[in-house]
Amino acid sequence: MSERRWREVDAYFGAIVQEDAALQAALAESAKAGLPAIAVSPAQGKLLALIARSIGAKRVLEIGALGGYSTIWLARALPSGGRVVTLEINPRHAEIARANLARAGLTDKVEVLVGPALDLLPALPGPFDLAFIDADKESNADYFAHALRLSRPGSVIIVDNVVRNGRVLDVPGDAQVEGVRRMIDLVADEPRVSATAIQTVGEKGYDGFLMAVVR
Ligand code: SAH
Ligand code: DHB
Ligand code: MG
Numbered sequence: 001m002s003e004r005r006w007r008e009v010d011a012y013f014g015a016i017v018q019e020d021a022a023l024q025a026a027l028a029e030s031a032k033a034g035l036p037a038i039a040v041s042p043a044q045g046k047l048l049a050l051i052a053r054s055i056g057a058k059r060v061l062e063i064g065a066l067g068g069y070s071t072i073w074l075a076r077a078l079p080s081g082g083r084v085v086t087l088e089i090n091p092r093h094a095e096i097a098r099a100n101l102a103r104a105g106l107t108d109k110v111e112v113l114v115g116p117a118l119d120l121l122p123a124l125p126g127p128f129d130l131a132f133i134d135a136d137k138e139s140n141a142d143y144f145a146h147a148l149r150l151s152r153p154g155s156v157i158i159v160d161n162v163v164r165n166g167r168v169l170d171v172p173g174d175a176q177v178e179g180v181r182r183m184i185d186l187v188a189d190e191p192r193v194s195a196t197a198i199q200t201v202g203e204k205g206y207d208g209f210l211m212a213v214v215r
Contacts (some may be wrong), residue, residue, distance in 0.1 A: 003201075003203075006201040006205070007166075011189055013043055016146070018044045019042040019045075019046075022072065022074070023104070025100070026068060026100035026103070026104065027039065029067065029096060029103075031047065033067070033096050033101035034214050035066060035096060036066075038204075039067065039069035040073070040160065040204070043202060044070075044204070044209075046073065048077075049076060051130065052074055052077035055154070056079075056129070057077065057078060057082070057130040059076060059083055059085075059127070059131065060082070060083070060084040060085070060128060060130045060132070061084075061085055061086075061087075061124070061128040061130070061150060062074060062087065062131075063117045063135045063147075064086075064087070064088065064135030065086040065087070065097045067127060068097030068098070070132065070134065070191050071112075072100065072101065072104050073096060074132065075104075076104075076106070076121060082109060083109060083110070083111065086111070087113050088112060089116050091114050097147070098112050104144065105181045111156045117143065118142060118143075121146040121150075122146075122152060126149070126151065126152075127150055129154075130157075130158070131150070131155070131156065131157045132158050132160070133147060133160065134160040137161060137175075137176035137177075137180050138175050139181040140179045140180055140183035141179065141182040143183075144159065144183050148214065151214040153214055154213065156211065156214075157211070157213075158210065159210040159212075161207050162183075162184070162210045163197075163199050164177060165205060165207065166206065168181065168208075184197075187212060191215075192214060193212040196211055
């Protein structure tokens with residue numbers, strides 16, 4: 001099936017995903033501000049929200065906010081008093097994310113921290129019930145190690161973009177693929193987690209998620 005059909009099928013499933021006006025506005029404002037169109041798809045955002053709900057997550061760590069689109073899905077999944085801490089290196093992205101979160105009425109549920117994630121992570125208080133890793137792929141192994149350090153038994157760690165149109169098999173690969181592969185090696189040798197990786201197609205093309213549960 002063609003990429004066009006993948007996109008049409010995602011549109012068809014829109015009826016159950018139910019992306020609303022605040023989420024659509026977040027994407028529209030992000031595009032208007034010139035941010036790259038690399039947010040999770042509506043179906044993927046809903047999956048993140050359902051995972052958060054199904055584990056009763058109260059504290060969520062996100063690495064890579066962009067315009068806050070995935071952040072909105074995650075924050076909405078939390079009970080009152082729940083918090084998403086999202087880390088974003090680009091102050092312009094963080095500013096757009098804050099505006100999008102405010103429009104969605106989620107200011108009280110989200111803390112947007114600005115800086116390189118590797119500088120911010122050492123000072124963060126854990127544990128987090130769920131971590132979503134979606135920033136520079138070069139640092140994926142370090143991000144996974146931090147997410148694991150900041151976890152408790154039962155915490156879930158999800159990593160976006162682990163397939164990259166199949167380029168994950170390229171050896172040697174580009175710096176991003178090498179970053180994904182270092183993270184996969186780490187997870188393979190890490191007895192404290194049980195993990196899987198799922199290939200996906202859809203409006204974001206051919207890619208995939210890694211999911212790990214902390215023992
Ligand atoms: N999770 C978002 C998409 C994130 S795109 C969504 O689905 O809606 C990746 C983001 O990671 C970009 O905004 C980029 O600026 C940010 N990023 C890149 N390197 C980073 C770093 N070292 N620390 C924190 N954020 C980083
Ligand atoms: C890119 C980054 C992402 O996080 C993503 O989901 C898709 C593409 C990118 O940098 O090209
Ligand atoms: Mg991504």
